Amino acid sequence: MVDRISEIWGTRTPYGKDGLWPVRVDQMLGGGVTEDDVDRWVQSACVLCSNGCACDIAVKDGAMVGIRGRAGDLVNHGRLGPKGLFASWQGVSHKDRLTRPLIRQNGRLVECDWDAAMARIVSRSSQLLQEQGPLSHGFYTSGQLFLEEYYALAVIGKAGIGTPHMDGNTRLCTATAATALKETFGADGQPGTYADIDSCDAIFLYGHNMAETQTVLWSRVLDRLAGPERPKLVCVDPRDTEVAREADVLLAVRPGTNLALMHALVHEVLSNGWENADYIRAHTLGFDDLRAAAEPWTPEAAAETCGIRAADIREAARIFGTSGRVLSTVLQGFYQSSQATAASCQVNNLHLLRGMLGRPGCGVLQMNGQPTAQNNRECGADGDLPGFRNWENPEHVNELAALWDVEPMVIPHWAPPTHAMQIFRYAEQGSITFLWISATNPAVSMPELRRIREILAQDELFLVVQDLYLTETAQAADVVLPAAGWGEKTGTFTNANRTVHLSDKAVNPPGAARSDLDIFLDYARRMNFTTLGGRPLLAWSGPEDGFEAWKKCSRGRPCDYTGITYERLRGGSGIPWPCNEENPDGRERLYEDGVFPTDPGYCESYGHELLTGATVGPQAFRAQAPAGRALLKTAAYHPPHEEPDADYPLRFTTGRTAYHFHTRTKTGRAQPLSAAAPKAWVELAVEDADGLGISEGDMVRVSSRRGHIDVPARVSSIRPGTVFAPFHYGYWDAGGSPGLHPTAANELTLTEWDPVSKQPMFKNAAVRVVKIGEATGPAPAPTTTASRPAAARGAALVPATAGGEAAHASESLNAAAPPRFPHAIRNSREEGRP
Amino acid sequence: MNLNIYLGMLRQAEQTLAGSFRQVADGHGAEPDVHFLCYTLAEQCERHGKLLVPVVQRYGEDQSDNEPERLHAQGLSETRSGPVGLLRDLQDLYLLASLVDITWTMVKQAASALHDEKLLSVVDQCDSETGIQLRWLQTRMKQAAPQALVAAR
Numbered sequence: 001m002v003d004r005i006s007e008i009w010g011t012r013t014p015y016g017k018d019g020l021w022p023v024r025v026d027q028m029l030g031g032g033v034t035e036d037d038v039d040r041w042v043q044s045a046c047v048l049c050s051n052g053c054a055c056d057i058a059v060k061d062g063a064m065v066g067i068r069g070r071a072g073d074l075v076n077h078g079r080l081g082p083k084g085l086f087a088s089w090q091g092v093s094h095k096d097r098l099t100r101p102l103i104r105q106n107g108r109l110v111e112c113d114w115d116a117a118m119a120r121i122v123s124r125s126s127q128l129l130q131e132q133g134p135l136s137h138g139f140y141t142s143g144q145l146f147l148e149e150y151y152a153l154a155v156i157g158k159a160g161i162g163t164p165h166m167d168g169n170t171r172l173c174t175a176t177a178a179t180a181l182k183e184t185f186g187a188d189g190q191p192g193t194y195a196d197i198d199s200c201d202a203i204f205l206y207g208h209n210m211a212e213t214q215t216v217l218w219s220r221v222l223d224r225l226a227g228p229e230r231p232k233l234v235c236v237d238p239r240d241t242e243v244a245r246e247a248d249v250l251l252a253v254r255p256g257t258n259l260a261l262m263h264a265l266v267h268e269v270l271s272n273g274w275e276n277a278d279y280i281r282a283h284t285l286g287f288d289d290l291r292a293a294a295e296p297w298t299p300e301a302a303a304e305t306c307g308i309r310a311a312d313i314r315e316a317a318r319i320f321g322t323s324g325r326v327l328s329t330v331l332q333g334f335y336q337s338s339q340a341t342a343a344s345c346q347v348n349n350l351h352l353l354r355g356m357l358g359r360p361g362c363g364v365l366q367m368n369g370q371p372t373a374q375n376n377r378e379c380g381a382d383g384d385l386p387g388f389r390n391w392e393n394p395e396h397v398n399e400l401a402a403l404w405d406v407e408p409m410v411i412p413h414w415a416p417p418t419h420a421m422q423i424f425r426y427a428e429q430g431s432i433t434f435l436w437i438s439a440t441n442p443a444v445s446m447p448e449l450r451r452i453r454e455i456l457a458q459d460e461l462f463l464v465v466q467d468l469y470l471t472e473t474a475q476a477a478d479v480v481l482p483a484a485g486w487g488e489k490t491g492t493f494t495n496a497n498r499t500v501h502l503s504d505k506a507v508n509p510p511g512a513a514r515s516d517l518d519i520f521l522d523y524a525r526r527m528n529f530t531t532l533g534g535r536p537l538l539a540w541s542g543p544e545d546g547f548e549a550w551k552k553c554s555r556g557r558p559c560d561y562t563g564i565t566y567e568r569l570r571g572g573s574g575i576p577w578p579c580n581e582e583n584p585d586g587r588e589r590l591y592e593d594g595v596f597p598t599d600p601g602y603c604e605s606y607g608h609e610l611l612t613g614a615t616v617g618p619q620a621f622r623a624q625a626p627a628g629r630a631l632l633k634t635a636a637y638h639p640p641h642e643e644p645d646a647d648y649p650l651r652f653t654t655g656r657t658a659y660h661f662h663t664r665t666k667t668g669r670a671q672p673l674s675a676a677a678p679k680a681w682v683e684l685a686v687e688d689a690d691g692l693g694i695s696e697g698d699m700v701r702v703s704s705r706r707g708h709i710d711v712p713a714r715v716s717s718i719r720p721g722t723v724f725a726p727f728h729y730g731y732w733d734a735g736g737s738p739g740l741h742p743t744a745a746n747e748l749t750l751t752e753w754d755p756v757s758k759q760p761m762f763k764n765a766a767v768r769v770v771k772i773g774e775a776t777g778p779a780p781a782p783t784t785t786a787s788r789p790a791a792a793r794g795a796a797l798v799p800a801t802a803g804g805e806a807a808h809a810s811e812s813l814n815a816a817a818p819p820r821f822p823h824a825i826r827n828s829r830e831e832g833r834p
Numbered sequence: 835m836n837l838n839i840y841l842g843m844l845r846q847a848e849q850t851l852a853g854s855f856r857q858v859a860d861g862h863g864a865e866p867d868v869h870f871l872c873y874t875l876a877e878q879c880e881r882h883g884k885l886l887v888p889v890v891q892r893y894g895e896d897q898s899d900n901e902p903e904r905l906h907a908q909g910l911s912e913t914r915s916g917p918v919g920l921l922r923d924l925q926d927l928y929l930l931a932s933l934v935d936i937t938w939t940m941v942k943q944a945a946s947a948l949h950d951e952k953l954l955s956v957v958d959q960c961d962s963e964t965g966i967q968l969r970w971l972q973t974r975m976k977q978a979a980p981q982a983l984v985a986a987r
Binding site: 135429 | 867
């Protein structure tokens with residue numbers, strides 16, 4: 001047994017370059033339950049980060065009682081992280097679950113039956129469609145539903161109602177990943193695979209605290225680092241993360257300056273002649289512009305802007321330029337910061353310059369934050385057109401119209417889809433009056449919370465919230481719909497390296513709760529959405545119908561699912577798309593041949609100018625004659641718009657801790673996780689704390705131009721001048737509202753977004769910090785993560801984070817031979833093929 | 835040689851556009867993308883004006899008003915409010931930026947005829963940025979128009 005709170009990444013199983021990552025099967029069973037007690041194991045995958053670890057759910061007497069990693073899956077080789085072990089089934093089996101619909105009557109939410117709740121929704125929806133038309137409707141969904149649910153929602157929004165106002169909280173987590181891939185390669189689709197960790201000579205993590213955001217993926221990296229032929233590690237992060245501690249080169253940049261650093265890396269690769277001129281000539285466009293943009297950015301210039309040492313930039317560039325195989329991963333430190341798309345595209349550019357794509361160990365992983373974010377992007381519940389189709393291409397719109405048997409004009413394609421921040425702006429201005437929020441909690445997760453709370457509370461806004469719990473957002477709703485959670489419904493989802501998993505229903509949802517799919521189908525039925533032929537628009541009887549419908553939509557597109565069936569997903573490993581006749585077992589890496597989906601008739605986007613977000617448009621895109629070449633795109637560096645000044649002298653940034661997911665709706669209800677990180681805190685550098693007279697555990701007020709939080713201080717090894725707060729701590733377990741001492745990091749963040757990806761900028765705001773109370777003990781921050789106390793300062797005062805008996809999980813090392821692509825994929829094509 | 839007339843017009847038009855970008859930025863703080871980007875673009879226009887300084891030193895700048903303005907492009911006096919107001923303000927910027935754009939094009943014609951490579955390189959830098967300003971304005975207006983013209987109150 002291993003305490004998986006103190007040992008976040010579990011026991012090491014070292015392996016060498018080009019070796020196979022050994023299997024380690026992690027298992028957690030509820031109190032008093034033994035393997036012999038388990039009635040059955042039901043196949044699924046974890047939904048508490050984007051990694052997509054395959055697992056089996058233990059069921060006893062109709063209840064979920066445990067979880068075990070699947071040894072034969074290509075993603076996790078049997079492992080699970082602390083959130084999967086302690087908040088998967090525990091996070092949905094809680095007494096607080098919503099079990100009946102609620103409607104607002106005389107200002108209060110009261111229980112009702114489904115007919116009453118749906119009638120209220122359908123009546124308002126129909127009335128508004130008649131009086132004001134489709135632009136009155138907005139849908140804001142999640143990165144945690146299943147593929148079939150997103151596709152149903154996309155069809156309802158685009159073909160039933162015809163509104164461009166659809167997005168997901170994927171806008172906050174993964175929009176820049178999708179955008180950077182579209183800008184560079186012409187379409188979404190992860191070029192690399194997790195297996196690139198096995199074969200690389202160097203790993204670059206750009207703003208990616210993998211150790212806390214994807215703990216199982218980090219286990220794979222740690223196992224390579226512990227084995228023979230250790231890869232070099234380069235980390236870009238202002239915090240003293242586990243990744244930073246393992247790094248050969250740490251680039252602790254000033255928040256907001258990523259693009260300057262990236263220009264310098266490009267500059268160094270080019271000035272040392274480390275580029276692959278043949279590859280650039282044959283497979284890219286835009287080299288001269290890229291070189292010109294990088295030209296002024298010597299290591300010294302970037303060092304000055306980023307607040308790091310020029311020698312470190314040179315060394316990082318040398319590792320990139322001279323290692324045989326480099327894997328790059330990118331996450332929120334880039335996606336949620338200034339010039340997000342331009343900085344993330346530079347990661348793609350570096351790989352193109354060296355021709356390092358599509359070979360083992362030479363991958364780019366533009367990561368996702370959430371488990372099913374990829375499906376939101378594919379299915380178009382985020383506003384894009386389903387199947388990575390291009391809204392500016394009339395042929396693509398016609399394909400969808402034919403598939404759905406509706407008029408092409410119904411499908412919104414006259415302007416870009418409305419991104420989340422703009423949807424809320426329209427609601428604020430009163431032109432969106434019907435907003436349906438599913439499986440997300442904007443009252444805690446969006447920037448500038450005071451404003452978001454005011455918008456959600458507007459009288460004129462009819463707000464539907466569909467969730468497992470009465471979240472901060474649900475409290476403001478007119479109708480609350482109780483949804484079935486993970487393990488209580490069937491569906492598929494796809495992780496950050498394109499691997500599709502099936503999650504089978506293990507138990508019944510509590511009370512009258514229904515799957516999100518059933519709710520959407522019920523709405524479509526009651527609204528009487530029909531095709532031109534007069535048939536119901538969504539005549540699916542369940543998730544498998546939805547999956548088969550989606551396969552038709554995906555046919556011939558980059559995300560081709562046509563070779564996958566539910567049956568093939570049962571028993572073996574998850575399958576990476578595209579899976580079709582050409583790739584019968586799926587495809588591990590994209591772009592082996594250096595041919596990219598930039599053909600104007602095929603591409604998902606004609607792209608944007610990266611400084612402003614101006615669309616390139618069909619004519620200018622065609623005129624470039626991309627012909628399958630990738631586009632080297634970039635922009636000039638601009639400093640962040642809110643810089644520290646005399647009033648607000650420090651830079652504020654936000655992020656995750658390993659023990660929580662999002663606004664803690666699940667993890668906060670799992671005892672070992674909640675105990676490990678029970679309450680909010682803020683991290684200050686030793687130098688800053690000293691200057692402000694602040695010691696470990698003191699109560700401080702952090703203020704920005706938009707609000708304040710009052711939380712205990714952790715004195716950590718964060719970059720001086722930078723202040724960090726975790727974004728998990730809203731108010732559902734603290735009286736429901738911010739009160740006098742708010743704790744949510746987004747009270748401070750500003751309303752601003754990347755001009756191309758429209759991803760909000762959570763990682764740069766100017767703040768001041770003052771002490772408001774003496775410590776009564778250490779800050780409630782974990783000591784096992786980036787929030788660990790600074791070594792010299794009161795470390796001894798802070799007890800080490802541990803889980804004790806409740807956090808003991810079993811590990812079976814080398815329980816099976818490691819799975820390999822494609823052998824691990826269940827070969828039931830003969831019977832399973834369409 | 836009458837290039838000095840166009841150089842004067844160009845400097846004036848860039849200055850007017852810069853001021854109008856700032857005006858819109860200040861007036862539409864509740865639209866953060868418009869707000870921040872308009873400041874950035876105002877700085878771009880001012881940089882264009884600076885790049886013209888050595889050109890003007892060589893060719894002069896006609897301020898004698900011997901080709902007086904018939905169409906007055908004086909910039910935005912104040913911004914409007916509301917969704918349609920935003921659209922109208924962006925449209926005004928579009929008109930001012932179009933004037934800058936076509937004036938750069940005429941200066942480029944003259945520079946080509948003069949074989950003035952220095953001036954051509956200034957035109958190259960600036961006119962492509964003006965083109966992007968126009969494309970951004972069009973992108974943003976196309977996004978705003980359906981909601982402003984159909985759904986807004």
